[in-house]
Amino acid sequence: MSSYKFSVELEKKFQWLLTRYPKKDAVLLPLLHRVQAEAGYLRPDAIEYVASRLSLSPARVREVASFYSMFRLNQKGQYVLQVCHNISCYLRGSDELIAKLKNILGISEGETTPDGKFSLERVECLASCDTGPVMQVNEGDYFENLDTQKVEQIVAALREGRWTSPVYDERIKEGSIA
Numbered sequence: 001m002s003s004y005k006f007s008v009e010l011e012k013k014f015q016w017l018l019t020r021y022p023k024k025d026a027v028l029l030p031l032l033h034r035v036q037a038e039a040g041y042l043r044p045d046a047i048e049y050v051a052s053r054l055s056l057s058p059a060r061v062r063e064v065a066s067f068y069s070m071f072r073l074n075q076k077g078q079y080v081l082q083v084c085h086n087i088s089c090y091l092r093g094s095d096e097l098i099a100k101l102k103n104i105l106g107i108s109e110g111e112t113t114p115d116g117k118f119s120l121e122r123v124e125c126l127a128s129c130d131t132g133p134v135m136q137v138n139e140g141d142y143f144e145n146l147d148t149q150k151v152e153q154i155v156a157a158l159r160e161g162r163w164t165s166p167v168y169d170e171r172i173k174e175g176s177i178a
Ligand code: FES
Pocket: 084, 085, 086, 087, 088, 089, 090, 125, 126, 127, 128, 129, 130, 132, 133, 134
């Protein structure tokens, strides 16, 4: 029996989403985004609950959730740092960025710092290949044209609470988070 339930607000959003799509199961992706935002990650009981509300199997929901790197199936840190390692970013130094992040955070890829502040992930293309290397923080905040000095500045800003979303490379250049 699932212990997860939509909040009153999410139930309203769910009902609204149902009016926006021609088929019930088409609501799955937008719904998973909202469940993750509310629950922090896609807990097993949340996946079961979503499946029951959409008349899908839990395996189908888990399959979709695990395909996209923006969905989290495990509890992560407050800031999830995702570094693209595909060809454009790789050629422009993504491996050095990942090595730098591992060094300053003291964790490996796929891990979370003991204080629960940062998780580090190596991910597939983030669709910003012309501005690589690219790192995404949580959902949708992109840092582009990165180098090791910039990622160090970004981590320091996040750690010290000097970061407000969204932040782009221009802000680093302007010195507003450096
Ligand atoms: S290769 Fe890195 S964003 Fe596409």
